Amino acid sequence: MEVTSDQLDTNSVDLTKTQFIKKNTKIAIIGAGFGGLATAIQLLKRGIKDFVILEKATDVGGTWRENQYPGAACDVQSHMYSLSFAPKSDWTKRYAEAPEIFQYIQDLIQEYDLKKFIQFDTEVISTRFDEQAHTWEISIKNQSALHSQFLIFASGPLHIPQIPNIKGIEKFKGEVFHSSSWNHAYDLNGKRVASIGTGGSAIQYIPEIAPKTKQLYVFQRTAAWVIPRDERAYNALDKKLFAQYDWFRKLHRARLYWSNESRVVPIVKPQMMRLGQKLAEAFIRFQVKDKEIAKKLTPDYTMGCKRILVSNRYFPTFNRKNVELVTDSIQEITENAIVTKDGQVREIDCLIYGTGFITDPRIYLKDFKCYGENGIELKEAWKEGAESYYGISTKGFPNLFQLLGPNTVLGHNSVIFMIESQVNYILQLIEAVEKSKTKAIVVKDVVQEEFNRKIQEKFAGTVWQSGCVSWYQQEGGKNFSLWPSYTWKYWLETKNANLADYRFLN
Structure with a gap:
């Protein structure tokens, strides 16, 4: 059977609403x-x-259509997290945020029709x-x-989305959503919020929502290795040079590529990774004032075994009086609270899953x-x-x-x-x-x-x-x-x- 294309008439229809159907x-x-x-x-x-x-x-947009939570950004540099054959010379920052990546994707749609x-x-x-x-x-x-x-x-x-099976969750009468389907209509101001999970999404939205909440409980099962992020913005001269001189943009991209590629060395040679781990431990102690909290935020496994995360704002969030790190496991959820295995009851208005994906x-x-x-x-x-x-x-x-x-x-x-x-x-x-x-x-x-x-x-x-x-x-x-x-x-x-x-x- 020879497969051939149907003729498409797309001149007068909004393709996001009225669909052509190919057979x-x-x-x-x-x-x-x-x-x-x-x-x-x-x-x-x-x-x-x-x-x-x-x-x-x-x-x-895929990932960047779905993940529009506060603080959503890429942990790969913007000039590397874009198509080599469809470059963008005017990235705002070294690490682009979700709206700018999503707009880049929309621009691709327009450019290539x-x-x-x-x-x-x-x-x-x-x-x-x-x-x-x-x-x-x-x-x-x-x-x-x-x-x-x-x-x-x-x-x-x-x-x-990975949704944990927690006893009693069906009883909870407050607001519940996963980071990938963030409810932007829900006002977190003055609310008591529980965030479950400390992965890539959570470490980005937690610093964003903490100042708004009355109380934020961060439930951590396993601590994550989080290293500093180079938050520099590209200035006007950078953007002008990237736009005018393609060789300059390519050179910058190449430098980013090879610096990223060098990270394989400590991955395949764990003894080298342990040296970097000492610096990461010092980073936690420097950013977190309370020694006991810093200890709880320090992983007990070799750095790199799980995904390494990047943020300058995650650890300082735990210096806030309205933020509590909870490491006791959850026993059950009631109509308005989370009960941990130690018997402590924490009343909440909203539950956010920062639990990643299957x-x-x-x-x-x-x-x-x-x-x-x-x-x-x-x-x-x-x-x-x-x-x-x-x-x-x-x-x-x-x-x-x-x-x-x-x-x-x-x-x-x-x-x-x-x-x-x-x-x-x-x-x-x-x-x-x-x-x-x-x-x-x-x-x-x-x-x-x-x-x-x-x-x-x-x-x-x-x-x-x-x-x-x-x-x-x-x-x-x-x-x-x-x-x-x-x-x-x-x-x-x-x-x-x-x-x-x-x-x-x-």
Whole structure:
């Protein structure tokens, strides 16, 4: 079956409200975040227009559409957390805040006229590979199915909120929300607020809301390593030079890249990380006046084992009289209070979850079915742990590609760099199918298995496997999330796809 594109008439409709519905396309992309949009732009640069982006929400942006909590910002420098082929010369600060990143994404949509390729309010509920036609059948909620030759997962690894199961939460009569769905209509001024979690989102919004609240209780299960942040703004001269001299902007980006890349060294050599840890401990003692609180805020695991966070304002927040750090575990929640295991009752008006996201794809894909060759379901294929080839291709799933798949998230540099490498690799595979006049391509089983054996070997002796439990790992300790080496090595290994690693299907 040959898949061809429907004609699109988009001249007189608001595509965010009135949807065009495609039934057949060459390439279907799930998700309109950085990954989906980067793929779309590169397709257009190659003159390929027979594709569609399927987005479950009513706007683009992914993570940066959802996470609009107070203080939301990126912990990767702005000139690195942007597409190399779509640069922005006038970033406000070295570390951009969420609204500016979201606006950058909106500007990409306008510059490349991408909205006509996006179907909003389109939630994919299952996908199935047709072994006779060599196409993907994509089932969509409340719509007819879409068929595509190639399918790209660009939904990202951090999009399903982690909501803890706390006894009595259903009884609570106050306001409750997760950081990724912040209720901006709720006024925190003068309120008694409990924040559960001390991860990447929490350390950003806690300093923002503390001055407003009557009382803020920060419930910490595990302390986080937080290091200083370079908050410098770019001045007018910087922006002028970036805009006028592209080589100057590229040089700045390169310097940021290599400084980030150097962070791998202490990760693979924990003895070096322990030296940095001493400085981080001194940073906590310097910023927190109360010695007992400083001690509670100091992690008991090697720095880097869990995600290292960056903030200049988080620790000083605990010097405020209206902020209490609570390290006793929660026993239950009542109609208006949190009760801890020590029996103490703290009355609250609002509960905020700063508990991050579900990261194990076997769990966050629980309501999504993906069937490959011989009817195998993706979660079943991953029952012993999520694995793929360079985080892109998965054995048994022809013409299915993923962005930021297993073992390609980073703990030291910009994932945008990884996304760009993966998009380049995927387009090579698609072009290979076209040139070979075949219909599908799938990674060989033995190639994927050998690749993952080597990947897991590389984690041995790193700080990531130094004893703590992190979101990088599945139950049992296997690290399924991170790339365990330099990103330049990933770029080098994926720069030119080795087609001998794949089977072609007719």
